[in-house]
Amino acid sequence: MSEVVIIGAGVIGTATAHALVQRGITDITILDRDSVGSGGTGKSAGIIRCHYGVTSIAALALCSREFFENAAEIVGTDIGFEQVGYLVGVGADNVEPFRASLANQRSIGVETLEIGHAEVKELWPTAHLDDFATFCLEPGGGYGDGYATAQALATSLRGHGVTIRQGAAVAAIVSDGDKVTGVKLADGEVVPAGTVLVAAGPWSMPLLSPLGIELPIAPAFVQEVVIDPGMDLGAPPVFSDLVSMQYVHMRGGEMLFGNSSGQGSVRPVTDPDVYPNHATNEAIEATAEKAMHRFPGIEDPRVSTTSTGVIDLTPDNNPIISATDYAGLYLAVGMSGHGFKTAPAIGRLTAELILDGETTIPNVKASDFRLSRFAEGDLLVSPYVYKGAMGIR
Ligand SMILES: Cc1cc2nc3c(=O)[nH]c(=O)nc-3n(C[C@H](O)[C@H](O)[C@H](O)COP(=O)(O)OP(=O)(O)OC[C@H]3O[C@@H](n4cnc5c(N)ncnc54)[C@H](O)[C@@H]3O)c2cc1C
Known part of the structure; x- marks a missing residue:
């Protein structure tokens, strides 16, 4: 039994584990069907900037920059910023x-x-x-290196006793009524957990549909x-x-x-x-x-x-960082092509959602990223729209 199971060892999964470790939670298992950083993280252009019109996103980027600037001290390795x-x-x-x-x-x-x-x-x-x-x-x-960042986080996590299993594909999330109890791997093994975080990027949707959660991704x-x-x-x-x-x-x-x-x-x-x-x-x-x-x-x-x-x-080009109707089941998905520069703070936000239900990151409203905003028609969009540009500024 792990206290927390994270599905996906991209920069979001590893950054969240890092933030949990900083809060004293080390009984964590990260499962990846492939390897650390093998998804979008390893392909990223790695641009780092705070130039966003959505205040919560700009603030996440600003908070993350502190990590990028001090990564060698925080995780013990240069991450190529x-x-x-x-x-x-x-x-x-x-x-x-x-x-x-x-x-x-x-x-x-x-x-x-x-x-x-x-x-x-x-x-x-x-x-x-x-x-x-x-x-x-x-x-x-400036710019960083997504693959190097995820690898550095993973090395640091292993040093704190976190288990990272590569080549471990999750086939299903297991629940008992409205509470998650773990995950089932493709080979049938069940990994029990009190908390499950889905951070599987564009592969997340089929893991959630069987639970009646349709991600608009x-x-x-x-x-x-x-x-x-x-x-x-x-x-x-x-x-x-x-x-x-x-x-x-x-x-x-x-x-x-x-x-x-x-x-x-x-x-x-x-x-x-x-x-x-x-x-x-x-x-x-x-x-x-x-x-x-x-x-x-x-x-x-x-x-x-x-x-x-x-x-x-996602429909508003912004991430979903959210609790769900299942106790113990959380989402950090839908990064919409700009999740590297905000990953360290998204990790902290996700960890705080799991542990406290709120965030302490300055100028960030955790509720901005709730899954229900799409059904409510309350999309997270910049008030300062650039004509002709994709809505990620
Ligand atoms: C070409 C490109 C350029 C980009 N440029 C920038 C940029 O300049 N700046 C920026 O901020 N962002 C950029 N991004 C976006 C950024 O890289 C991503 O938002 C971020 O890396 C996503 O991280 P993630 O952890 O959510 O997903 P991923 O890195 O995709 O990780 C998901 C992980 O989940 C694993 N997985 C999937 N299904 C399962 C399963 N069933 N069981 C177990 N594991 C599973 C995968 O193997 C994968 O390792 C770019 C992305 C791309 C592709």
Whole structure:
């Protein structure tokens, strides 16, 4: 019997276990059908920023950044956080929501500065900037490494006596009336537990339907394109370009591009295990066209590789961190393609929900993330909507 069983050893499952350990709970078993970080976590672009219009999400990102900045001390290993800053550029049509969002971010303690074309030209000298109206720079942002973070958390957890079983697929959640009593593995073994947390990303839905819990989550695959610039670009900030609707950051001297509108690059899939392992030609061509427009100063670029991963989209593009109608059954799912940067705080929020039913994270309302918001029609959306961008800002 474990006090807590966590289904899924991605960054959310491991971060929650870490937060429980910090509260003195170590009788935890994490079960993963594959291995630590093998899901969306290991495919993540790893962008870290607090630039969100939803206050609770911005606050989760801010709280998480403390973890990323101090990870070597907290978990004993470097997790690869490159604090190069996070730059956002918007066109004239988005200046109003942009400034309102910046004011809201600052009101909760996020350092973010509105800067002009000349300053951005110094950061990204190869970029064409004429079609932007204004920019902001969040100096504390940057990018990290999802796989390294989950692995570091897992190593630290093992040191505290937490059991992590890889290759252990959960087939069913076991209940007695309206109380969970454990989980059943694919080979028939039952792992009893007083508390069960589902953190299985886009694979979570079939675990919950037999209990009458229908998660409003759609799996989708995301495509990213890596371009070798053929020159040394140094270590510029992550660039969220909300005119061309793309983001780019450096990784090992190469430029990793993703799409910020969702259009074309985020495609629904019926089975989260069946999706292409490289970007489509359409996505590559669209990225190349946007990249050539934005970076005319790069004379000899070439696509060096592409990658894909699967994410779990909710109707409002925000996570579900929630108790359920079953005593002892909790959810930390539906990260909607932006759950890496908030994972340490989501772990703390989930642990506090399990232990206290509330959270102490400043400026975070635990109820914002309840599952019932979808049935109630009370979606968690930013009041500062960027035209043309996916609703994760
Ligand atoms: C290409 C891509 C780019 C991204 N870029 C960013 C970014 O820049 N910034 C950001 O913040 N976020 C980003 N994300 C999103 C972020 O990586 C995810 O939200 C986060 O990693 C999700 O973590 P998770 O633990 O919820 O899920 P996962 O990492 O998917 O983990 C779920 C785990 O559950 C296990 N599992 C599934 N079913 C079972 C079962 N039945 N029994 C046992 N185990 C099971 C899986 O094997 C898996 O290891 C990106 C995601 C992708 C794919």
